[in-house]
Amino acid sequence: MSLRMPVRASIPGRRRCAAALAATAICSAMFTFTGSDPALAGGAPPPRVPVPQLDWRPCSPGSPFDCATAEVPLDYADPGRRTIDLALVRRKATGPGKRIGSLLFNPGGPGGPGTVQMPQNYEAFPEEVRERFDIVSWDPRGIGHSTAVNCFGTPEEAAAWAARKPAGFPVGEQQRAAWNAAFKDLYQRCLKRDPELLRHVSTADSAHDLDLLRQAVGDRQLTYLGISYGTILGATYANLYPGHVRAMTLDSNIDPRAWTNHAMGDARLPTFLRMGSDVTAASTLEQFLTRCGSTGTDHCAFSAGSPQATRSKFDQLMRRLREQPVGTWTYAATASDTVSGLYTLHPGWTELAGRLQDLWQGRVPAPPAPLPAPPVPYPYLGDEQAGAVLCGDSPNPRDTAVYPALEEAGAARTGDPGRHWTWAAEPCATWLTRAENRYTGPWNKPTAHPVMVVGTLFDPSTPYTNAQAMAEELADARLLTNSGYGHTALINTSSCVNAHESRYFIDGTLPPPGTTCRQDTPPFATPVPHGGVAAGGGAMAGVVSRLLRQPR
Numbered sequence: 001m002s003l004r005m006p007v008r009a010s011i012p013g014r015r016r017c018a019a020a021l022a023a024t025a026i027c028s029a030m031f032t033f034t035g036s037d038p039a040l041a042g043g044a045p046p047p048r049v050p051v052p053q054l055d056w057r058p059c060s061p062g063s064p065f066d067c068a069t070a071e072v073p074l075d076y077a078d079p080g081r082r083t084i085d086l087a088l089v090r091r092k093a094t095g096p097g098k099r100i101g102s103l104l105f106n107p108g109g110p111g112g113p114g115t116v117q118m119p120q121n122y123e124a125f126p127e128e129v130r131e132r133f134d135i136v137s138w139d140p141r142g143i144g145h146s147t148a149v150n151c152f153g154t155p156e157e158a159a160a161w162a163a164r165k166p167a168g169f170p171v172g173e174q175q176r177a178a179w180n181a182a183f184k185d186l187y188q189r190c191l192k193r194d195p196e197l198l199r200h201v202s203t204a205d206s207a208h209d210l211d212l213l214r215q216a217v218g219d220r221q222l223t224y225l226g227i228s229y230g231t232i233l234g235a236t237y238a239n240l241y242p243g244h245v246r247a248m249t250l251d252s253n254i255d256p257r258a259w260t261n262h263a264m265g266d267a268r269l270p271t272f273l274r275m276g277s278d279v280t281a282a283s284t285l286e287q288f289l290t291r292c293g294s295t296g297t298d299h300c301a302f303s304a305g306s307p308q309a310t311r312s313k314f315d316q317l318m319r320r321l322r323e324q325p326v327g328t329w330t331y332a333a334t335a336s337d338t339v340s341g342l343y344t345l346h347p348g349w350t351e352l353a354g355r356l357q358d359l360w361q362g363r364v365p366a367p368p369a370p371l372p373a374p375p376v377p378y379p380y381l382g383d384e385q386a387g388a389v390l391c392g393d394s395p396n397p398r399d400t401a402v403y404p405a406l407e408e409a410g411a412a413r414t415g416d417p418g419r420h421w422t423w424a425a426e427p428c429a430t431w432l433t434r435a436e437n438r439y440t441g442p443w444n445k446p447t448a449h450p451v452m453v454v455g456t457l458f459d460p461s462t463p464y465t466n467a468q469a470m471a472e473e474l475a476d477a478r479l480l481t482n483s484g485y486g487h488t489a490l491i492n493t494s495s496c497v498n499a500h501e502s503r504y505f506i507d508g509t510l511p512p513p514g515t516t517c518r519q520d521t522p523p524f525a526t527p528v529p530h531g532g533v534a535a536g537g538g539a540m541a542g543v544v545s546r547l548l549r550q551p552r
Contacts (some may be wrong), residue, residue: 020055030172031342048078051215057088058137058374065119066090067376070140070216074200076208077437082196087145088138089115091122091374094131100506101246103133104210105300108228108252110203110388110393116374125225126498129505136217141209142201142235142388148199149388149392151190158382161186168332169407169423171322180400190384195433201388202435207237211244215496221246221448223505227488228462231453231470232259236439238447238474245447248353251454252462253489254470259394262438266396268424270406273408277424278410280463281417287458287485289314291523292353299524300350301357306549317360318368318416327364334359335416342460343487349523391431393438400429417460443473450476452504452511454497458485478510484519494519501549 026328039403052070059067070086073079093099101127107117114137125135139146152158161182170179200496202238214222223246226234238245258274263269264404272278273326292300293310304313321331329337334356341352349457355365397403403426408417450475464481486492496517 003479022478031370038385047323049076049212052086054216059089061117063373063375064091064094067115069080070138070209070213072209072212074196075436081255083145084141084197086138086141086147088116088136088213090134090136091119092134093131097128097132099134099191100132101219101223102136102214102339102456103129103137103223103225103226103505104213104217105137106210106226106230106233107137108230109143109386110140110229110389111143113139113381114515115139115145115380116378119313119374120372121491126491126505127465128502128503132216133223138213139229139379140208140389143196143385144381145376147197148380149190149194149201149385150382151186151193151384155380158380161189162383166332167328167330168334168336169419171330174221176400176404177422178418179426180430184430186384186387186427187431187433189299189431190388194411198388198392198433199436201358202393202438203233203236203389203416204240204437204439205435206233207240207439210237210242214244219246220236222248224248225490225505226250226502227490229254231462232256234451234469235443235474239441239443240439240452242445242447242475245449245451247449247508248447248451249454249504250470251490252453252459253453253455253467253470254462255466256441256443257464257469258261258264261395267397268272270396270403270422270428271390271394271404272421273410275420275466276463278414280420280458280465281342281421281460282414284458284460284485285338285417286311288342288349288352288523291349295524298527299436300353301528302353304358313360314356317356326359326362329359329364332419334508336420339420339460340419342485343355343491345484345486345487345492345523346521346526347521348486350526350528353524354528361399363425387427387431390425391428392433394428396425398429400426403429415538444475446475449508450478450510452501453477453479454482454489454501455479456482456484456486456489456492459487478509478513481514481516482519483516485523489517492519493521519543 037387052072054065054068054070056068059065068088070088071083071085074082074084105114105118107114118135118137123134141147142149152161165179165182167173170176171485221244222237225235231253233246234250235256238248255275259271261274289309292303293305293307295301295303302310302313304310318331318335321329321334337355338352341348358365403422407419410422453467453471455464457464467479471477478499482489482494482497484492484494489497494517500511500515500517
C-alpha cells in the first residue's frame with residue numbers, strides 16, 4: 001500500500017518509484033489517530049452541501065484530457081465555514097457504444113496525484129471501459145494540485161530538508177537520530193503553516209469528497225476503481241454510502257482491520273507490518289531472484305546461472321554495499337529501491353536486474369528516461385502530503401525508541417524488506433496530529449451492488465491475504481485471484497483480469513467464485529535489447545509507492 005514523491009526525485013530508489021502510478025502500497029510510506037465526530041465516524045452521511053459545478057476545459061491546448069476544479073468543505077461536520085479545492089482530470093468516453101457514465105479512479109498512495117497518474121496510465125484501463133465511461137480522477141484533499149499540505153516556503157527549502165535524511169531508511173544510531181530530527185522538524189513546519197488542514201485529510205473526508213464528485217459528474221450511483229490505498233478509500237465509501245455503489249473494483253487491497261488496527265487498539269506494530277507488507281515483499285523478491293536465476297543474462301542481467309547462485313549474489317551485493325556504497329547507492333537506498341522495483345513486472349523487473357548488475361560491477365546505474373509529460377504540470381508532492389493522511393488515519397507506535405527493535409524483528413522475519421517496511425511508517429512517531437473525522441468500521445454494510453476485489457499472489461506491497469480479508473469483511477464481495485507478480489493488476493497486464501473488469505463495470509457481471517487469472521507475459525520473457533536496460537539504461541514504468549519517500 002503503499003504507500004510521496006516528487007515525481008522527479010533525487011535519490012535512486014525514489015526516482016524509480018516516482019514513475020507512472022502510485023500505488024502505493026500504499027504505496028506511501030511515511031507517516032495516528034483519535035477522536036472524531038460520531039455522526040461522521042459512525043457512518044451517517046454528513047450534512048447536505050452544495051454539489052460542485054465542474055467547468056471542464058482542456059488541460060492544455062490540444063490535450064484529449066479535460067481539467068476542472070471542485071470546491072468542497074474542509075470539515076463536513078461544519079460545511080459552511082471553510083472550503084478547499086480539488087483538482088480533477090477527465091478523459092471522455094471514446095465509443096463506440098452508448099456512454100454509461102463516469103468511472104472515478106484513485107491511484108493509491110496515500111498521496112497519489114490523479115491528475116498526473118491517470119493520464120500517464122490511461123492506456124492501461126481496459127479498452128471496453130475507456131469506450132463506455134469517462135475516466136475521471138482527482139488529486140485528493142491535501143495532495144498535489146488540490147489544496148495541499150505544503151510545509152515549505154520554496155522548492156529550495158524542501159530540497160534542503162530532504163537532503164538531511166538518509167535515503168531508503170536509517171542505518172545505525174547516527175542516521176536514526178538524523179532521520180527522527182528531520183521528520184520532527186517537518187511536522188513542526190506543517191503545524192505552523194496550516195494546522196486545520198492537517199486534521200481534515202482523512203480517508204473518510206476523501207470518501208465524502210468522492211460522493212460529491214459522483215454527484216458533480218451526474219451519476220446516480222458510483223462506478224469506481226481504487227488501487228492500493230484506493231482500496232481502503234473504496235471500502236470506506238462503500239460503508240458510508242452503501243446505497244450509492246453501482247460497481248466498485250478494489251485492486252491490490254489493504255485489510256481494513258489492519259489499517260485501523262482493529263478499530264484503533266493499542267498500536268504495537270506499524271501499519272505495514274500489521275498488513276504483512278514485509279512478508280509479501282520478501283516472497284516477491286524470492287520469486288524475482290528465482291526467475292532471474294532460472295534464465296540467462298540475455299533475459300535477466302543479474303542472473304548468476306541458478307536460483308541459488310543468484311540469491312547468494314544478491315546477498316553478497318547487499319553486504320558489500322553496507323561497507324562500500326556505489327556513489328549515492330547505499331545499502332538502504334538499494335534495499336528500498338529493490339522493493340519498489342518489484343512493483344511493475346514489465347519492464348520493471350528487467351530494469352531492476354540491470355540496476356543490480358550495474359551495482360555488482362561497481363557502476364552507478366544510469367538515471368531513468370523521462371516519463372511522458374502529463375497534461376498538467378507536475379505538482380509539489382512532498383513527504384508531508386502522504387504523511388498527513390497515513391499518520392492521521394492509521395495508528396503507529398508513537399515512541400521512536402521502539403523502532404530499532406521492530407526493525408531487527410522484521411529483518412529476522414523477512415530480511416531487507418523487513419527493515420524497509422518497518423521504517424516506512426516510522427515518521428508517524430513524531431507526527432502528532434490525528435484526523436478529526438475518520439472511519440474505523442463496521443465494514444459489512446450491505447451495498448446496493450456487490451464489490452469486485454482483485455488480489456495478486458506475489459505483490460511486494462499489499463499481500464494477497466489482505467485481498468482475501470477485504471472480500472470477507474465487505475458485506476457482498478467477489479474475489480478475483482491474479483496469479484502473477486507486481487503491485488496492482490492495472491499496471492501488470494492480464495487480459496483475463498481486464499475482461500472480467502470490463503464485464504463487471506459495464507453490466508455488473510461478476511467472475512464465477514474461485515476464478516483465477518494469469519498475467520499475459522511471464523517474468524524475463526523478452527530478451528534484453530543490446531545496450532538496453534541490462535546496461536543500466538531504459539525507462540522505468542513503475543509506480544509511485546507512497547512509502548519510499550525516502551527512496552519512494
